[in-house]
Amino acid sequence: MLKTIFITGASTGIGKLTAIYFVEKGWNVAATMRSPEKGKDLEKFKNIKILKLDVMDDESIKLAIAETIQFFGGIDVVFNNAGYALVGAFEAMSKEHIKKQFDTNVFGVMNVTRAILPYFREKKNGVIITTSSMGGLITFPLYSSYHGTKWAIEGFMESLHYELRPFNIKIKNIEPGAIKTDFENAIEFVTNDVYKNYVPKAHQNMLDSYKSAPTAEVVAKKVFQAANDNSFRLRYPVGGQSPILLFLRRVLPNTWFFAIVRTVVEKGIKK
Ligand SMILES: NC(=O)c1ccc[n+]([C@@H]2O[C@H](COP(=O)([O-])OP(=O)(O)OC[C@H]3O[C@@H](n4cnc5c(N)ncnc54)[C@H](OP(=O)(O)O)[C@@H]3O)[C@@H](O)[C@H]2O)c1
Structure with missing residues (x-):
């Protein structure tokens, strides 16, 4: 039987x-x-079933899981991937901005994970893969809320991997660096006049890092590797900058690492 x-x-x-x-x-x-x-354009593939699901809507999650199990006969891997970035000056972000960011990137992942667990636990087998980010282990300016969500995911999933191991459920976090997708368009950008000397330039410098970024195919391949990895390995950095930056963060003192980030992201900003 094909895997799903x-x-x-x-x-x-x-x-x-x-x-x-x-x-x-x-x-x-x-x-x-x-x-x-x-x-x-996914309809042309015989083995793809398109289903409606909003990660903030428990009913849609329950229905989509049930329909998938009925249609394909089971689920082997869940890939929590939906997400977007709220970017800009934290002071300019409303409670509503931040709530939506956490609802999507954190509670959405928790909603889908909670919904699949009874099924995986009963069959004593399953893999839960989540698109975290290298931004779940390091930070850059202007992404404070986004990092808050991805650091939450890293902590949540790292803790969860212990309690699910006895049920043979594997937890895997994919940690991409900058990847060329529609993500840039999906960014919700918020700022105000107080930050006019810092935010627009730093934002542009961050966006510039996408120019040389790889396409999403490198992430797809990494997800495939994680899905087929029988070990309980938790983290999979991917994309040009991610493995090197995560390595530097581990080996360098914080102050050195922060200086590297500032050199790149604050380029051209008058101090
Ligand atoms: N691109 C990067 O550089 C990068 C780097 C690290 C991590 N990531 C992570 O990768 C994941 C995918 O991003 P992407 O780069 O592929 O961006 P993308 O092309 O904008 O895709 C984001 C997807 O999330 C969906 N989504 C947003 N809110 C949702 C909700 N409430 N319920 C269900 N789906 C929802 C969007 O659906 P709609 O079409 O309905 O809006 C879209 O399909 C995100 O978790 C992101 O944080 C991206």
Whole structure:
């Protein structure tokens, strides 16, 4: 029987490319998305089933899981991928901005994870892969809320991996660096006049790092590696900058690492 992966946020970017990569490797794919009409070009693949799912809507999660199990006969891997970045000056971010960011990137992942656990626990087998970020282990300016969500995911999943191991449920975090996707367009940018000498320039310097970024296919391949990895390995950095920056963060004193970040991101900002 073919294996089945259940993906959230499969309408664009990493989720979409991962859906295509897995189906080409002979898997069944439940490609879930908020707006199934965005999945038109996935319809041509026989083993992709497009389903409606909003990570903030428990009912849609429950339904999509049930439909996938009925249609493909089971789920082997859940890929928590839906997410976006709230970027800018923290002071300019409203409670609503921040709530939506945490609802999507943190509580959304928890909602899907909670929903699949009874099924994986009963069959004593399952893999939960989450698109965290290298920004779940290091930080850059202007991404304070986004980092808050991805650091939360790293802590949540690291803790969870202990209690799920006795049930043979594997937890795996994918930690991409900058990747060329629609993510840049999906950024919600917020600032105010007080930060006019810092935020626009730092934001541009951050966006410039996407110019040489790899495409989402490198992440799809890493997800495939994680899905087929029988070990309990937790972390999978991927994309040009991620492995090197995570290594530097581990070996350098904090002050040195912060100086490197400031040199790159604060380039051109008058002190
Ligand atoms: N691109 C990068 O540089 C990068 C680096 C590190 C980590 N990541 C992470 O990678 C993941 C995917 O991002 P991407 O780069 O592929 O960006 P993307 O192309 O903008 O894809 C984001 C996906 O998340 C979906 N989504 C947003 N809110 C949702 C919700 N409430 N329920 C269900 N789906 C929702 C979007 O659906 P709609 O089409 O409905 O909006 C879209 O399919 C995110 O978790 C992001 O944090 C990206």
